[in-house]
Amino acid sequence: MNITNICCIGAGYVGGPTMAVIAEKCPHIKVTVVDLNEKRIAAWNDKDINNIPIYEPGLNEIVAHARGRNLFFSTDVDKAIDEAQLIFISVNTPTKTYGTGKGMAADLKHIELCARQIAKVAKNDKIIVEKSTLPVRTAEAIKSILDNTGNGVQFQILSNPEFLAEGTAVVDLLNPDRVLIGGETTVEGQKAIDALVEVYANWVPKDRILKTNVWSSELSKLTANAFLAQRVSSINAISELCEKTEANVNEVAKAIGMDSRIGSKFLKASVGFGGSCFQKDILNLVYISKAFGLHEVADYWEQVIIMNDHQKRRFSKNIVQTLYNTVSGKKIAFLGWAFKKDTNDTRESAAIYVADDLINEQASVALYDPKVSYQQALSDLDYLDTRTPAENEKYLMASGDAYEACQNAHAIAILTEWDEFKAYDWQKIYDNMLKPAFVFDGRNLLDADKMRAIGFVYQSIGSR
Ligand code: UDX
Ligand code: ADP
Numbered sequence: 387m388n389i390t391n392i393c394c395i396g397a398g399y400v401g402g403p404t405m406a407v408i409a410e411k412c413p414h415i416k417v418t419v420v421d422l423n424e425k426r427i428a429a430w431n432d433k434d435i436n437n438i439p440i441y442e443p444g445l446n447e448i449v450a451h452a453r454g455r456n457l458f459f460s461t462d463v464d465k466a467i468d469e470a471q472l473i474f475i476s477v478n479t480p481t482k483t484y485g486t487g488k489g490m491a492a493d494l495k496h497i498e499l500c501a502r503q504i505a506k507v508a509k510n511d512k513i514i515v516e517k518s519t520l521p522v523r524t525a526e527a528i529k530s531i532l533d534n535t536g537n538g539v540q541f542q543i544l545s546n547p548e549f550l551a552e553g554t555a556v557v558d559l560l561n562p563d564r565v566l567i568g569g570e571t572t573v574e575g576q577k578a579i580d581a582l583v584e585v586y587a588n589w590v591p592k593d594r595i596l597k598t599n600v601w602s603s604e605l606s607k608l609t610a611n612a613f614l615a616q617r618v619s620s621i622n623a624i625s626e627l628c629e630k631t632e633a634n635v636n637e638v639a640k641a642i643g644m645d646s647r648i649g650s651k652f653l654k655a656s657v658g659f660g661g662s663c664f665q666k667d668i669l670n671l672v673y674i675s676k677a678f679g680l681h682e683v684a685d686y687w688e689q690v691i692i693m694n695d696h697q698k699r700r701f702s703k704n705i706v707q708t709l710y711n712t713v714s715g716k717k718i719a720f721l722g723w724a725f726k727k728d729t730n731d732t733r734e735s736a737a738i739y740v741a742d743d744l745i746n747e748q749a750s751v752a753l754y755d756p757k758v759s760y761q762q763a764l765s766d767l768d769y770l771d772t773r774t775p776a777e778n779e780k781y782l783m784a785s786g787d788a789y790e791a792c793q794n795a796h797a798i799a800i801l802t803e804w805d806e807f808k809a810y811d812w813q814k815i816y817d818n819m820l821k822p823a824f825v826f827d828g829r830n831l832l833d834a835d836k837m838r839a840i841g842f843v844y845q846s847i848g849s850r
Pocket of ligand 1: 548549550551552553611614618651652653654655656657658659660661662663664725726727
């Protein structure tokens with residue numbers, strides 16, 4: 387089958403950039419991204435390209451180039467489904483907040499709604515591609531809904547997990563380490579896989595396109611994220627030991643990373659990993675392991691999350707202890723709220739949990755992030771449901787820039803590794819703070835010697 391029309395349901399952090407790159411690289415394919423969220427679609431269609439809803443380096447240029455040519459954003463879900471030969475499902479699958487599997491299992495209600503809508507609308511055979519991060523065997527559920535409620539047309543379900551990292555999404559999509567496509571081992575299944583292979587082959591070398599069965603593909607995605615998260619928790623565990631032993635975690639990371647068997651990436655100690663995938667995927671892994679009675683496997687992976695929670699908690703605890711055991715009424719400047727640099731995404735960001743802890747201690751948190759709005763940060767805190775929205779608004783303060791956030795502050799906490807923080811006039815910031823002026827660098831971003839020479843009491847992760 388030669389694909390000329392693609393629809394993607396879900397115009398979020400995954401669907402938006404992925405479809406933009408497919409459209410850019412495949413001018414012969416019409417790509418329509420649909421979403422129920424009218425505001426989000428309007429933003430994708432905004433004449434001012436700087437207003438598209440997702441910040442990703444390089445994304446504006448690609449959207450500006452392909453939009454209106456063969457890339458379209460729409461709220462007309464039925465029409466896009468009807469016209470497409472291949473449909474990506476890229477909707478959100480948050481961790482369940484209710485019922486069985488609460489706090490662990492993925493909530494698949496959006497996926498199921500998509501499947502039901504496709505079944506209702508489709509009048510000819512279609513290939514359905516799972517793009518969202520999903521628990522293993524979701525494809526089976528999608529297939530069951532499609533086959534039992536559809537109009538008698540044939541569906542092939544493929545798993546094509548997304549490996550892009552936010553902040554580098556465009557580069558990752560343009561030049562992926564690999565593209566993974568899982569499908570049924572039947573003749574029809576193989577044909578569907580080949581159709582999707584041909585789409586990617588427009589810019590990805592074929593030896594980097596892997597074909598597997600559906601279950602391997604689904605499990606590979608969870609496993610990749612679990613391994614990456616495990617590295618971060620491993621180095622974070624060592625960072626606490628470093629603080630006790632006068633070892634320096636950056637030196638340890640460099641020394642072990644030069645061992646080619648270990649490798650140097652994902653060894654940056656931090657205040658804790660965030661993002662929409664790591665925690666959710668590991669929880670999925672833990673949940674299915676438990677469901678199969680594999681308790682040792684479940685406990686093994688759960689420890690990665692336990693360590694990450696500990697790392698966030700001990701960061702806020704250290705701030706309180708260092709500030710003479712009380713932060714009540716004190717102004718603490720937060721530099722960064724996004725879960726990593728170069729994104730405006732805040733899902734599961736360590737900053738949210740650190741702020742929540744400090745506000746429990748009645749600190750005033752003055753926030754500055756180059757790409758995250760005050761309203762977004764407030765709604766992140768509200769989502770935790772620790773206190774009323776009015777109280778959150780009282781304790782979290784907006785700042786026009788970092789200098790304003792740090793003015794008259796008792797301490798600064800660096801939560802995101804934005805490059806611009808390195809270029810600040812730290813002498814000026816120091817001069818305008820209360821003394822002693824504390825900096826808690828949750829990303830080991832700044833030069834410790836320089837900061838101390840200015841006069842700061844500077845603490846980073848994993849060194850004294
Ligand atoms: C991750 C996977 O990398 C990607 O392949 C998958 O498709 C989605 O999940 P993402 O969550 O966007 O991507 O970002 P990533 O770069 O993996 O970082 C996740 C978190 O770990 C961030 O909070 C980051 O700051 C933190 N991290 C990462 C560290 O603390 N130290 C490191 O060395 C690396
Ligand atoms: P991700 O990081 O996985 O891309 P996002 O939350 O950024 O997650 O994006 C998912 C998008 O999917 C949201 O914009 C949401 O409105 C959209 N969505 C969820 N369910 C449906 C549905 N049934 N039909 C269309 N869009 C949906």
